Amino acid sequence: MEDKIMPTVEELKALAIEEIDKRKEEIIGHAKHILNNPEVGFTEFKTSKYVSEIFSKLGIEHDANLALTGLKGNIDCGGGEGPNVSVIGELDSLRIFEHPIHDLTTGAAHACGHHCQIGSMIGSIIGLIVPEVKNNLSGSIIPIAVPAEEFIDVEQRMLLREEGKIEFMGGKQEFIKLGVFDDVDMAMMCHTSATNTTFGVGGTSNAHIVKYVEFTGQAAHAGGSPHMGINALNAAMIALTGINANRETFLDTDTVRVHGILTRGGQAVSSIPSQVTLEWRVRSGSNEAVVANSKKVDRCFQAGAMAVGAKVSVTNIPGYMPRLDNPQLQELFLQNAGHLTTKDDIDIIDNSHNGGGSTDMGDLSQIMPTLHPYVGGGDGVGHSETYLIHDYEKAVIQPAKAMACVVIDLLSNNAAKAKEIKEKHNYNMTASQYLNFQRSVAEVIEYAPEG
Template identity: 50%
Template sequence: MTSRDDLKRIAGEAIDRAGDRLIAFAQDILEHPEPGFKEVRTARKVEEFMRSLGLAPKTGIALTGIKAVVAGGSPGPTVAVLGELDSLIVPQHPKADPQTGAAHACGHHAQLGMLMGVVVGLLAPGVLPALAGRVAFIAVPAEEYIEIEWRNALRQQGKVEFLGGKPEFIRLGELDDVDMAMMTHTTSNPEEGRLAMSGTNNGIVAKFIQFHGRAAHAGGAPHMGINALNAAMIALSAIHANRETFRDEDTVRIHPIITRGGVAVSSVPADVRMETFVRGRTMEAVLDANTKVDRCLRAGALAVGGKVTITTLPGYLPLLTDPHLAEVYRANAMALVGEENYRQLGHRTGSTDMGDVSHLMPVIHPYAGGASGIGHGADYLVQDYQNAVLTAAKAMAWTVIDLLADGAAKAREIKAKHKPRMSKAEYLQFMRSLFSERTYDG
């Protein structure tokens, strides 16, 4: 019987041998960024890589998602390793697509390199037969919750129900056979070391807002119009006036953008559109802030005598980290980078749809150093692919080995100790309860 240490050595050496290919794969994805639910080329490249290793992935899940499952030498739990397919839109980024402005300013291309690295490591000779259970390799679309109006149109067309990839995977039953899950994100913060374990993240709801006014000649007869842009500006000021009512411990974040401000400078704006997130540490905080935001939006319409249509869309639940699964990862991370280069993180005010998965099963969402610049900014670039792809892949592969070796004793133990916050049915019911669309006449 091969020891766990030997299995890890075999997996790690396989990842190292494939290192150039894995890094080149990640860099190719960097050069061809695609936003959420549009990751056609990216998904094809992931599929081709998987098939080149002998996998038979299921494709087209939630439009562009991919899932491949491999079985160990005996039955046991299923561990999922995930990576995200999508990019942001940051036109100023040096690697931005000149037509779409899409750019990997959050390091998802490195995630896909890590994911393929875990595949390579676990498919190394002798590894899988020594494990009990299955491993699901999953590439999910649309983690970055952007282009809300466009995605809401997909929902209206019946192509998706939720606007994020992992909620769609949950809805479609693609995680029904998964017992625990992990993925690794890159970080550019040097204080977070080479590998780090996440704590918690904010949850969110998303909003698409349309102010309705009346067009008129902006110079000759502005009194005949109803200025929808003024309604939006009043609403924004009202939101700002409410910021002092948010408790510091709730880490509320509200950051609207105007996506349409009018059609011509000579015409009173009659159709003004906004998108925003409402974020908070807990869903209670999110929903409280959301009520205040709705009040502000209605006030803007009321002030000018216009109308406002407010569409509230389910976003992501706060991230929860399973401490027992995190402890398994921690030991492997320290073995790879040393205790001095490992960090335990606290609460982060960004959001991820891995939070949704964490309400259903044990989840970890560690971070790998190697990037520079500001996350979601024009200068965010992965510099150290050795750490951000290869070391991160080894840490996850070794964690899977620890979970599923020895008859999957550790995975069974973690599963037995874990108490899910929600069942799948409860999750879907809650998410659907967040949706609303109302028009208010001022």
């Protein structure tokens, strides 16, 4: 009896790519369905149900309603035990009423391309569950759909926290707390962008701390008796001036961003504003820098209240950590991207380059090997009404193929490459250390005048 000839790694990749190509219209259709049904974080009930139905049709056992709307599947490969590799997509949208494709009631709109992430995650899984592919891999493939990457609607999420429905306000943060990632050894996802190239690999992101700020003054008639009021809006304006006065102290090397919105500025123009609220954000390139810069901003909010005799409460909320992609995973992705497109269609970014934004994939990268490349296909400015996907081949199909090929590299040959990466990875924190740090950030700073 002749020994069975095992397919090579390249043959497995070819089978996965062939299946993705065969079903590309279906895969793109999933992304477009989500585009046309946007939902903001922790409210992605329709999107979650839709992805759950897809998992079921693909024969993927999964848990649902994790952190309200999240999903976690499990695909045991046929080659025996090995590491567990996760492919991730994000369920949520932004809220932009001016976007051409927005929910008429909520203003939810996919102005960051998360619908394509779900599409590419599903596409990669479609390629990987081809029986001849799956049966020649070891370990498990874990598709995960995560809620609430966009850190918006802070007041609403604070209510969810008060109700005990969540502790952390970002989806991957909450998944880490719930232990959803405890059996995951490494994870990857692709994010869309408006670059001309198909792929971009490298770079890092900012840590951030979120602030919910409440100034309390005293209402009075703005024309007849302003001297009897305490103007909470003036307190906020003075605080913002103080923040601006501190900008020269922020180090360029820390890529500091301090920004926010005024969510409540008063009740009527004829009344001295007595209640003013802000949602604010402090970003910096390291966990240490963001904590230090956050304290400067807290001081400014207190100073604004002190100047006019108002009260202030600053609720500091744990935000995200810097993204630290695993170099070996990056190299695997680059190798596979090179087989899918030309060299000049791949942007290689130095890992020290900080794009200024923040993602909770950074949080995950603190506790396990991760990969977070970017893909093209978008037009306009991200997080604005101009951001649209024009090339779904670039934004969905190409990343689906690339991620499927990386998973095959990791889990073929008795998962030798995944085992090597797991052993050699420089883990920044354990999950427990991560949670302890984030909880240490959560605090309420208050000031009230004496008397």
